[in-house]
Amino acid sequence: LAPPGAPVLVESPTYPGMLAIARAAGLRPVPVPVDRDGVRPELLAQAFRASGARLFVCQPLFQNPTGAVLSADRRPDVLRIAREAGAFVVEDDFVRRLVHADAGPLPRPLATDDPDGVVVHVCSLTKATSPSLRIGCLAARGPVLERLRAIQVVDHLFVPRPLQEAALELVGSPAWPRHLRTVAGELRDRRDALAGALALRLPELAVPHVPVGGYHLWVRLPDGTDERRFVASALREGVALAPGRPYFPAEPPAPYVRLSFV
Ligand SMILES: Cc1ncc(COP(=O)(O)O)c(C=O)c1O
Structure with missing residues (x-):
């Protein structure tokens, strides 16, 4: 959807794997800040104007790493801004099946609000099953679907048939909804245990948002903290956490860490 050398708008912070994929494809990630209601529409519009990008990921x-959910009033703005810029939106719906038991109804995929073929929706089974079950799903409509279909013909040669059969059997079995319910309850309990322990033992750390989906907390460290030393000393105590810096396409505004509870 974007030629090598082209800019691609990405949320900031975002999943480092996305930044790596963009850079490996020769694209230039351009950050657009996210707050607890998701991407900020006025900054998105500005970034499209300034960069000339034709793609926004x-x-x-439950954005990785902030856990933010794009608010209902911003959803139409994002679609309108992308449409006006003549751009596509890749909706990375990676963690829909890791919703917590206390979440309530989820917003539908952004793609369901898009009659024009602006949104390309992607999701996968890995997060709710196993990292080795590398089965993903892409939904698009209109001309973009035709472009992607042409590429997919090649990609599909490499998805092993037994893996596809196993995935189909799994999601079609009565055990699948039971599994998702178990995961949802477990995630809620682990999230509460982690958030509770942080509040009790490390009250100086700020947790801007405790999400009801996904599997991590995004934690702001006090200003001036050396993020790398913090992460290294945690690791020495047997606690694995991710430093915040790789989640930022450009200079981070503050030190952060991402704590996983799976
Ligand atoms: C935001 C986001 N998108 C995509 C992925 C990749 O998902 P998969 O394991 O299905 O390749 C991840 C993995 O952590 C992620 O955090």
């Missing part, structure tokens, strides 16, 4: 639901 967005995680509207």
Whole structure:
């Protein structure tokens, strides 16, 4: 959807894997800040104007790493801004099946609000099953679907048939909804245990948002903290956490860490 050398708008912070993929494809990630209601529409419009980008990669639901959910009033703005820029939105709906038991109804994929073929929706089974079950799903409509279909013909040669059969059997079995319910309850309990322990033992750390989906907390460290030393000393104590810096396409505004509870 974007030729080598082209800019691609990405949320900031975002999943480092996305930044790596963009850079490996020769694209230039351009950051657009996210707050607890998701990407900020006025900054998105500005970034499209300034960069001339024709692609925006967005995680509207339980964004990695912030856990933000794109708010109902911003959803139409994002679609309108992309449409006006003549751009596509890749909706990375990576964690919809890791919703917590206390979440309530989820917003539908952004793609369901898009009659024009602006949004390309992607999701996968890995997060709710196993990292080795590398089965993903892409939904698009209109001309973009035709472009992607041409590429997919090649890609599909490499998805092993037994893996596809196993995935189909799994999601079609009565055990699948039971599994998702178990995961949802477990995630809620682990999230509460982690958030509770942080509040009790490390009250100086700020947790801007405790999400009801996904598997991590995004934690702001006090200003001036050396993020790398913090992460290294945690590791020495047997606690694995991710430094915040790789989640930022450009200079981070503050030190952060991402704590996983799976
Ligand atoms: C935001 C986001 N998108 C995509 C992925 C990749 O998902 P998969 O394991 O299905 O390749 C991840 C993995 O952590 C992620 O955090």
